[in-house]
Amino acid sequence: MTLMRTTGAPWRLPRALxxxxxxxxxxxxxGAPAAFAAGPTPAKGDVAWxxxxxxxxxxxxxxxxxxxxxxxxxxxxxxxxxxxxxxxxCLAAMIWVCYGxxxxxxxxxxxxxxxxxxxxxxxxxxxxxxxxxxxxxGVVIPELIYMxxxxxxxxxxxxxxxxxxxxxxxFSALLxxxxxxxxxIYFPMAHMVWYWAGPDAVAAAARELAAATTDTAKxxxxxxxxxxxxxxxxxxxxxxxxxxxxxxxxxxxxxAGLVGCLIIGKRIGYGxxxxxxxxxxxxxxxxxxxxxxxxxxxxGSNLEATGGAALAFVNTFVATAAAxxxxxxxxxxxxxxxxxLGLVSGAVAGLVAITPAAGFAGPMGSIILGLxxxxxxxxxxxxxxxxxxxxxTADVFGVHCIGxxxxxxxxxxxxxxxxxGVGLVDYATNPGTASPAAYVMATQVWAQIKAVLFTIVxxxxxxxxxxxxxxxVIGLRVSVEEEREGLDxxxxxxxxxxx
Amino acid sequence: xxxxxxxxxxxKLEEVRDALTALxxxxxxxxxxxxxxxxxxxTEIYRGAEYAVSFLPKVKxxxxxxxxxxxxxxxxxxxxxxxxxxxxxKIFVTSIxxxxxxxxxxxxxxxx
Numbered sequence: 001m002t003l004m005r006t007t008g009a010p011w012r013l014p015r016a017l018x019x020x021x022x023x024x025x026x027x028x029x030x031g032a033p034a035a036f037a038a039g040p041t042p043a044k045g046d047v048a049w050x051x052x053x054x055x056x057x058x059x060x061x062x063x064x065x066x067x068x069x070x071x072x073x074x075x076x077x078x079x080x081x082x083x084x085x086x087x088x089x090c091l092a093a094m095i096w097v098c099y100g101x102x103x104x105x106x107x108x109x110x111x112x113x114x115x116x117x118x119x120x121x122x123x124x125x126x127x128x129x130x131x132x133x134x135x136x137x138g139v140v141i142p143e144l145i146y147m148x149x150x151x152x153x154x155x156x157x158x159x160x161x162x163x164x165x166x167x168x169x170x171f172s173a174l175l176x177x178x179x180x181x182x183x184x185i186y187f188p189m190a191h192m193v194w195y196w197a198g199p200d201a202v203a204a205a206a207r208e209l210a211a212a213t214t215d216t217a218k219x220x221x222x223x224x225x226x227x228x229x230x231x232x233x234x235x236x237x238x239x240x241x242x243x244x245x246x247x248x249x250x251x252x253x254x255x256a257g258l259v260g261c262l263i264i265g266k267r268i269g270y271g272x273x274x275x276x277x278x279x280x281x282x283x284x285x286x287x288x289x290x291x292x293x294x295x296x297x298x299x300g301s302n303l304e305a306t307g308g309a310a311l312a313f314v315n316t317f318v319a320t321a322a323a324x325x326x327x328x329x330x331x332x333x334x335x336x337x338x339x340x341l342g343l344v345s346g347a348v349a350g351l352v353a354i355t356p357a358a359g360f361a362g363p364m365g366s367i368i369l370g371l372x373x374x375x376x377x378x379x380x381x382x383x384x385x386x387x388x389x390x391x392x393t394a395d396v397f398g399v400h401c402i403g404x405x406x407x408x409x410x411x412x413x414x415x416x417x418x419x420x421g422v423g424l425v426d427y428a429t430n431p432g433t434a435s436p437a438a439y440v441m442a443t444q445v446w447a448q449i450k451a452v453l454f455t456i457v458x459x460x461x462x463x464x465x466x467x468x469x470x471x472x473v474i475g476l477r478v479s480v481e482e483e484r485e486g487l488d489x490x491x492x493x494x495x496x497x498x499x
Numbered sequence: 500x501x502x503x504x505x506x507x508x509x510x511k512l513e514e515v516r517d518a519l520t521a522l523x524x525x526x527x528x529x530x531x532x533x534x535x536x537x538x539x540x541x542t543e544i545y546r547g548a549e550y551a552v553s554f555l556p557k558v559k560x561x562x563x564x565x566x567x568x569x570x571x572x573x574x575x576x577x578x579x580x581x582x583x584x585x586x587x588x589k590i591f592v593t594s595i596x597x598x599x600x601x602x603x604x605x606x607x608x609x610x611x
Contacts (some may be wrong), residue, residue: 072545274550276543335544345546382547395546 040138042131045305050145053300057152060293061089061159068286068348069163069394070496075278076486077167078496084162084171088178089155095182096151097123103187104150105195113234115188116195123147133198134303135425137432141303149300150190157186157249163394164257165264165476168483171491173474180466181256185459189248192233193240193451201228203431210431225428239444240451241415243312244301246356246408247455254401255456256463258392263467264476266391268483280340287344291320294351298358311422312358316351319370323350326374334382342378345399349377352403357411362420369414373406405452412448416441500595500607501569502561506534506588507580509558518579519562522571526611528561538586557588563595565608 327346353373482490
């Protein structure tokens with residue numbers, strides 16, 4: 001779960017001011033400390049931790065995900081996968097700073113339950129002094145690093161999708177699709193799950209309510225507290241927990257991948273020709289880098305360098321190892337051999353599953369989750385895929401969507417204090433501190449299931465519409481000759497390997 | 500002059516080279532090839548996808564020798580490459596019409 005609410009003064013130099021005016025601006029800054037003394041200032045440790053986490057998540061996409069997927073395709077398409085992932089990361093970063101961050105993490109007015117507005121388009125009003133809230137009262141981080149951290153999530157999510165229809169998608173069509181998908185699917189999803197007023201806003205409103213003495217004042221304060229609580233995305237208000245992006249990132253990308261591979265169709269020769277991974281060495285390197293980067297993804301989503309980050313860190317370690325072993329042993333039992341691809345696929349399935357639960361579950365609960373996710377994802381990537389016959393090149397659906405669903409629903413169970421989880425948090429009862437909130441497993445699991453179902457329908461239908469539009473306007477798929485030749489030469493005029 | 504061409508198991512290459520060197524054969528061409536004979540292939544499983552891989556990696560060696568040395572060469576290769584297991588490979592002998600060493604212009608037996 002990540003959140004957003006800026007505090008402190010939205011103070012910035014007018015654009016028209018040239019370098020000569022900066023000195024005056026700084027003088028004003030120095031002369032007006034009162035404007036900044038009001039809000040908390042970021043701790044250096046938190047800033048450093050978030051900067052490192054941001055780099056780690058970037059490393060998940062490039063080179064991690066690119067190599068993980070790249071190793072799974074045939075030699076003639078290796079370079080195309082690397083190019084697609086790298087280009088998507090760059091494109092998403094540009095869109096994010098232009099309007100993505102604003103659509104995800106600002107108040108969207110009448111549409112606030114679904115999507116943000118354009119008030120921070122082109123990072124308007126965000127200065128080095130701007131801060132974003134965390135999950136602790138009175139603790140903030142620079143909004144710029146918060147924005148950059150969230151940017152890496154917007155970079156990797158659309159890149160996850162390409163694995164589903166690798167080896168046949170047209171590069172130009174893919175870029176257009178990614179631009180549309182981020183705008184109409186990802187930013188609203190991020191807003192609906194992660195946008196809320198923040199602990200300080202809740203505490204301030206709750207304090208006001210507690211201080212109110214007359215009935216009129218109480219009623220007014222209650223209205224204000226309700227307004228603060230209502231200032232959040234729809235899934236957040238449903239009470240759905242998603243620590244680091246089980247719904248927003250993995251189910252979202254996984255279902256889009258499935259829809260995409262169904263609309264684009266199977267690769268030529270699928271099921272008849274040899275389509276073995278060209279380099280499981282690359283895939284193993286990629287999976288290992290994903291694991292490494294995922295510490296930033298999950299523990300960084302704590303937004304502070306605290307014990308909560310340490311919990312997410314440990315969970316990211318043990319759930320992954322458990323899932324890798326689960327896949328390995330299940331495959332060993334059913335197929336006769338323990339495979340490297342099975343081991344690393346299980347690791348990624350475990351990483352996906354622990355993502356929504358990383359800051360909520362306890363380590364032992366995380367291990368159980370990893371074991372279950374590894375076995376279920378194995379079943380989907382082997383049996384279910386073969387029964388339905390869809391050509392999901394790198395098993396984006398089987399690993400990310402299914403792993404995400406398992407993790408999202410399990411989060412509702414594993415958050416239970418009785419099971420070693422951290423429980424739910426209430427910022428209003430004792431304003432200024434995070435108190436334990438009432439937890440009912442059935443209620444929480446239902447909230448999780450609702451969020452999962454909503455994500456599947458919203459992203460599944462929305463992605464299908466976008467794929468169809470791009471297919472009609474540009475054409476999603478390369479020609480038969482280009483597919484035979486390989487996308488490396490056909491789309492990029494290069495080869496991955498020249499030896 | 501004859502060309503002795505042998506398809507052997509890749510891990511037997513060094514032993515074959517040693518045997519030929521002991522025989523006094525100077526020069527050998529090696530190619531990595533794929534193919535199948537009675538050994539047929541094997542099954543590979545990548546997640547849910549099972550592939551019958553019918554072409555197995557082998558090494559093809561080619562060595563040109565004077566006619567008088569053919570029998571010894573064939574025996575040396577066969578002796579070094581044999582494991583007794585299926586898939587040890589095959590040896591073929593064909594005639595050479597002409598040979599020429601590019602650097603010196605020597606021909607036929609002198610060029611070998």
